[in-house]
Amino acid sequence: MRITSTAILALCLSTMAAPALSQDEGGAMASATAALKGADGADHGSVMLKQTPNGVLLTLDLKDVPAGVHGFHIHETGKCAPDFKAAGGHFAEGKDHGFLAEGGPHPGDMPNIHVDDSGALKQEVLNTRISLNEGEDGYLMDEDGSAILIHSGADDYQSQPSGDAGDRIACGVIETN
Numbered sequence: 001m002r003i004t005s006t007a008i009l010a011l012c013l014s015t016m017a018a019p020a021l022s023q024d025e026g027g028a029m030a031s032a033t034a035a036l037k038g039a040d041g042a043d044h045g046s047v048m049l050k051q052t053p054n055g056v057l058l059t060l061d062l063k064d065v066p067a068g069v070h071g072f073h074i075h076e077t078g079k080c081a082p083d084f085k086a087a088g089g090h091f092a093e094g095k096d097h098g099f100l101a102e103g104g105p106h107p108g109d110m111p112n113i114h115v116d117d118s119g120a121l122k123q124e125v126l127n128t129r130i131s132l133n134e135g136e137d138g139y140l141m142d143e144d145g146s147a148i149l150i151h152s153g154a155d156d157y158q159s160q161p162s163g164d165a166g167d168r169i170a171c172g173v174i175e176t177n
Helices: 003-023
Strands: 029-039 043-052 055-062 068-070 072-077 114-115 121-127 147-151 168-176
Touching: 029 147, 043 168, 055 114, 114 121
Parallel strands: none
Antiparallel strands: 029 043, 029 168, 043 055, 055 121, 068 114, 072 147, 147 168
16 A cells, blocks of 8 residues: 555656646746847837747737738747848748648748737737747747747748748847746
C-alpha cells in the first residue's frame, strides 16, 4: 500500500506542476510585444502577445493604418529592415498557407484585419498554433525570432505561399516582456 500511495502522490504532484511550466518564476504567463512601424518609421501601434493554456492571445492596438482589409501574419524572422523583406516568409513550420488550403493553416496565419476610416483598430485574436514557451510547437522566440506584419491588401486565405496580400506596410519584431 505504501508504494501505491507514493506513486499516486507523485502522479498528483507532477500533474499539478505541468501548468506552471508555461509560467515564469513570478507565476505570470509568458508575454511579448511587437511595436509596429511603417517603412518610413511611422508608429502604427502595437501587438501584445500573452501565452494562455490554449495558445497565444494577441491584442492589437493599431493606429494610422490605411482603411481597408489587410493581411496580418507572423513572419519567420525577427527583423524589420525598411522594406520588411528581412522578416522572411510566413512562420509556416512546413504547413501550407491559408485557412482554406487543404494543408493549412500554418502557425503564422491570422485572420484579416478590418480597419475603418479612423485608421485605428483594437482587436483580440487567439492563435492556437503558436507558443511563447520554449520547446513547444510553434515557438516564436527561437534564435532568429519572429515578426508581425501587416500587408497592404486582404489575404485570400489560399494562395501559396502568402495569400496574395500585397506589399508589407508595417512590421514589428516580437520581443519578450
